Amino acid sequence: MSAIGLLVRCGKRRRRRCTAAGGRRKERRVLHGADRARLTHYGGVDPVRDDGGALDVLACLASDGEVVVLSGAGLSTESGIPDYRGPSGAARRHTPMTFQAFTRDEQARRRYWARSYLGWRQIAAARPNAGHHAVAELERRGLLAGIVTQNVDGLHQAAGARSVLELHGSLDAVVCLDCRRSSPREELDARLRDANPDWRPVSGPVNPDGDVDLADSELDGFVAVPCTGCGGTLKPDVVFFGETVPPDRVQESYALVERAGLLLVLGSSLTVMSGFRFVLRAVKLGVPVAIVNAGPTRGDAYARVRIDAPLGQVLPVLAGSLGAALDVAQPA
Numbered sequence: 001m002s003a004i005g006l007l008v009r010c011g012k013r014r015r016r017r018c019t020a021a022g023g024r025r026k027e028r029r030v031l032h033g034a035d036r037a038r039l040t041h042y043g044g045v046d047p048v049r050d051d052g053g054a055l056d057v058l059a060c061l062a063s064d065g066e067v068v069v070l071s072g073a074g075l076s077t078e079s080g081i082p083d084y085r086g087p088s089g090a091a092r093r094h095t096p097m098t099f100q101a102f103t104r105d106e107q108a109r110r111r112y113w114a115r116s117y118l119g120w121r122q123i124a125a126a127r128p129n130a131g132h133h134a135v136a137e138l139e140r141r142g143l144l145a146g147i148v149t150q151n152v153d154g155l156h157q158a159a160g161a162r163s164v165l166e167l168h169g170s171l172d173a174v175v176c177l178d179c180r181r182s183s184p185r186e187e188l189d190a191r192l193r194d195a196n197p198d199w200r201p202v203s204g205p206v207n208p209d210g211d212v213d214l215a216d217s218e219l220d221g222f223v224a225v226p227c228t229g230c231g232g233t234l235k236p237d238v239v240f241f242g243e244t245v246p247p248d249r250v251q252e253s254y255a256l257v258e259r260a261g262l263l264l265v266l267g268s269s270l271t272v273m274s275g276f277r278f279v280l281r282a283v284k285l286g287v288p289v290a291i292v293n294a295g296p297t298r299g300d301a302y303a304r305v306r307i308d309a310p311l312g313q314v315l316p317v318l319a320g321s322l323g324a325a326l327d328v329a330q331p332a
Contacts, residue, residue, distance in 0.1 A: 055314065057305040058264075058290050059321055062143060066261035069135055069147045070278055072268025074293055076153055078129040078312045080122065083267070099243035102235065103177070109233065111214070114222040116236065117192045118201070119212040120185065123171055128159035131266070134315035136160040141323055146256045150268060150275050152238045165256070167249055167274065169238035178232025188225070188234065195223040245274060257281050265291040267311050270298040 073083035101108040128136075136159040138144050146163045149156055152171045156164045172185045201218035227234055239245050257263055263282040270276040279299040282289050288304040291297055292314050300306055307314055 054305050054307045055318065058292075058307065059318060061262045061288055061290055061304065062138075062264065062318070063322060064261050065143045066145045066259065067138065067143055067264050068145050068256045068260040068262070069138075069149075069264050069266055070268060070275055071135070071147065071149045071151060071156070071266045072270075072275060072293075073151060074267025074269070074295075075131050075135075075311055076126070076129070076151055076155055076267070077294075078131065078310065079126045079153075079155055081126055081153055081155075083269075096241050099240040102240060103233075110222065110224050111216065111219060113192070113224045113234075114201075114219050115212050115214045117189070117196070117222075118214065120171070120189055123153060124185075124189075126153060126155060128155045129312050131311035131315045132156055132159035132161075134319040135266070137319040137323065139163065141319075143322060145260055148253045148256060148278065152236075165249060165252055167239075167245060167253060169236070171236055171238055173237035174234050175237045176227035176229060176232045177235050179227060179230040181227060181229045182237065183228075185236070191225045191228075195225050196221070199223075239274075253278060254281060257287060258285060260287050263287055263289045265289065265293065265297070265299060265303075266315070267293055268297065269293065269295065 073081070077083050097108070097112050102112060132155050135144075135147065135156065139147070139161050144163065146165060147156055147161055148165045148167055150167050152166065152168050154170055154172055173182055174185055174188045175182050199221050201214055201222075225234070226232060257278050258281070260282065263278065265275075265279065268275050270279060276298055279289055279302055283302045289299065289302050290305045290307075291299055291303045292307045292309070292311055294308060294310060296308075
């Protein structure tokens with residue numbers, strides 16, 4: 001692949017050239033007028049931070065490749081899965097299950113599985129949105145070094161992404177806390193249906209961790225099922241609040257950040273240290289950080305560029321602009 005020079009406006013309208021590795025230079029504007037107008041309509045620039053050229057700067061930073069994506073729940077809200085702290089989560093008072101409650105309290109486990117049994121259907125039916133597909137396209141174009149996701153919905157993979165590290169696990173798998181046997185969530189769902197043929201509660205909306213709000217009075221008659229291998233306690237193969245992320249996943253994520261040319265945060269408020277620590281590591285190493293999120297984040301002060309806009313609008317424009325630029329750079 002030949003290199004391409006991307007002529008952009010960075011900072012105070014100062015022109016500079018971002019050039020990918022090797023080959024001859026060609027100049028090309030990153031964004032066209034129609035793209036700019038569409039993003040401005042959605043609030044896609046931050047004039048305080050970047051004088052109106054935020055997406056140009058992001059494209060410039062991403063054009064050299066080796067981008068590591070850190071994605072959070074905000075990337076999946078346009079697929080119908082709410083987030084905890086963003087715009088869709090602000091009005092909810094849901095208290096997520098903690099690891100301590102799940103492991104110590106049998107009634108808490110029964111309550112979780114009843115609520116999760118109802119919520120799983122919406123999670124399983126969710127489909128990737130334009131933001132997921134844009135990330136997969138960036139990977140296909142060879143611009144990504146990897147994707148670290150805090151999400152447990154599997155939508156990156158459903159969109160076609162391959163190099164996905166699921167920091168908090170995935171709801172589509174279940175693990176036994178006693179014998180450690182892993183099994184598909186579909187298998188458990190079928191067993192729960194068979195064990196609860198007449199259970200018909202009135203449930204609320206689905207929560208980010210895949211369960212629904214359900215009054216304790218509606219738990220009557222619900223039967224949780226044990227591990228088929230040893231009769232032990234089943235748990236979704238995800239990291240609950242209060243639970244430690246497996247060290248190997250953390251180290252693998254750190255390794256990606258250490259090799260990155262850019263850490264691109266998508267749809268995460270970075271409120272919890274689980275994701276924020278990677279921003280801190282990137283800053284310490286001198287790796288530039290870019291953030292696209294609807295609403296403020298804990299990492300805004302560390303970001304080289306910050307875009308406050310719907311990800312389903314921003315990311316397809318970014319992927320399309322970089323893809324078009326790379327196509328121009330291909331040898332005839």
